Amino acid sequence: xxxxxxxxxxxxxxxxxxxxxxxxxxxxxxxxxxxxxxxxxxxxxxxxxxxxxxxxxxxxxxxxxxxxxxxxxxxxxxxxxxxxxxxxxxxxxxxxxxxxxxxxxxxxxxxxxxxxxxxxxxxxx
Numbered sequence: 001x002x003x004x005x006x007x008x009x010x011x012x013x014x015x016x017x018x019x020x021x022x023x024x025x026x027x028x029x030x031x032x033x034x035x036x037x038x039x040x041x042x043x044x045x046x047x048x049x050x051x052x053x054x055x056x057x058x059x060x061x062x063x064x065x066x067x068x069x070x071x072x073x074x075x076x077x078x079x080x081x082x083x084x085x086x087x088x089x090x091x092x093x094x095x096x097x098x099x100x101x102x103x104x105x106x107x108x109x110x111x112x113x114x115x116x117x118x119x120x121x122x123x124x125x
Contacts, residue, residue, distance in 0.1 A: 005121020016124040036060040041067040065093045083113050
């Protein structure tokens with residue numbers, strides 16, 4: 001299981017961005033995180049920037065994967081469905097549950113979710 005931002009596990013940070021200008025201000029080789037937005041997805045894909053996209057609906061999940069997202073960040077309500085779809089369609093993207101505490105680890109593990117992105121793993125620009 002991928003654990004990003006857990007205090008006991010060393011991991012990279014995800015940089016929360018809202019604009020292309022924010023993306024340009026992140027360190028090289030960063031993972032940028034943003035809510036699903038086609039223009040940002042296309043910019044990242046064209047510039048080979050690793051992206052994590054926060055999706056809220058199945059349609060966004062499918063489109064974000066098609067646009068090349070490495071990570072698809074979902075809320076708990078969507079996590080089980082998103083993981084099943086990712087498994088059924090053999091997504092390269094990893095499903096990350098947006099987690100707030102250690103209780104999410106058990107939920108993710110029991111439901112086969114690829115990983116958890118904890119709040120402490122996000123740097124907001």
